[in-house]
Amino acid sequence: MSSTENTRAGASRARLVEAAVTAFAERGFHGTSTRDIAAAAGMSPAAVYVHHRSKEDLLYLISRVGHDDTVAVIRQAADSTDDPAARLAAVMRAFALHHAREHTRARIVNYELNALSREHLAEISAIRRQIRLDVQAMIQDGVDAGVFDTPDPAKAAMAVLSLGIDIARWYRDDGSWTPEEIADFYADLALRVVGAGRR
Amino acid sequence: MSSTENTRAGASRARLVEAAVTAFAERGFHGTSTRDIAAAAGMSPAAVYVHHRSKEDLLYLISRVGHDDTVAVIRQAADSTDDPAARLAAVMRAFALHHAREHTRARIVNYELNALSREHLAEISAIRRQIRLDVQAMIQDGVDAGVFDTPDPAKAAMAVLSLGIDIARWYRDDGSWTPEEIADFYADLALRVVGAGRR
DNA sequence: GGCAACGGACTAAGCGGTCGCTTAGTGCTA
């Protein structure tokens, strides 16, 4: 628990964020009221505004932190090796694992963009675009090195990201597969998508 | 235009549905009011209830027709050949093309399930489950025939469906790729996912 | 050491507006 959460205000703020994450993931931003969030956190509706400027500001906080986490997950996995195939597999494994484990937050991060203000959406869109370009560059590197065989690295990058992101839509904690099983399978899948080892 | 749409009531009903499709796709079920829908259709709010029992009933109609269309697209493609690889490629091409062309409706069909009533959701969930089982069976057939090489047909089916469905999330009419380009690329992608031609 | 004051976290109550839906009335066409 960080130092900001050791204070009474910090603890309350964290409870509000957790309550909002659960509600936004389940019913969406517009399907959730501030009264819903406050009740789930054991507080009054007015308490929300002691800690957050607005309902949209709460969504933005959740979205921003979620995107920063995603970027960190990808960067850390990408930095683990210089080998294009191992790197893409590592990135996909980490990406898929992240989306399975954090599927609740990932649902908000990926599906509640339209509820953000124009300014906040512009910022988040820039992060998402950079992620896509980074993955595309990894795939292009593999093609340049003669390790990958795909006619279209841009489309392949879109497909790889789609596989990971869509886990947030279908994953269930009580489903048949563990996050690790999905991550292993998807790591191999990413290599198939880019045609690793076909030459 | 079907006979039910040649009447004044039919024309009005169709305009309401189109307005709802656009609004639900853009802002979600809860982010759209019946006043929004009525205004976009050039009518008063009360007119919505002349043609539909409730706002949720309108969503259910759109969702049901959308799912029936998806089933028809898959069935028609699957019936085109008995060869497992050609069949899966045809199904994926049709599925991807459908999601790109109809991305507006596809967004509602795939992302606005939680707004359905329990009864309606049960019905729609059964359709979705059947689609997944059908695709999984196609892949299992390919494995049995020695044409596909995947360690896990169930996960491969999930991945193939994810690729197609996620098009609804990212596709833009003003994007760089045409629906046909995406469909061709994804048809090949499906074969890579299942390891067609690796043995 | 005790008391008073201050500040932060929170609540009760409420505001102005919007929501899904209903009803009584209107107009037009067959």
Next chain:
DNA sequence: TAGCACTAAGCGACCGCTTAGTCCGTTGCC
């Protein structure tokens, strides 16, 4: 004249957010 499609107006409930007051803990002063 009757019925269908539609509208104006409205109901009860809920919405995001604000404000004035309360309570508790901390700090400072005597």
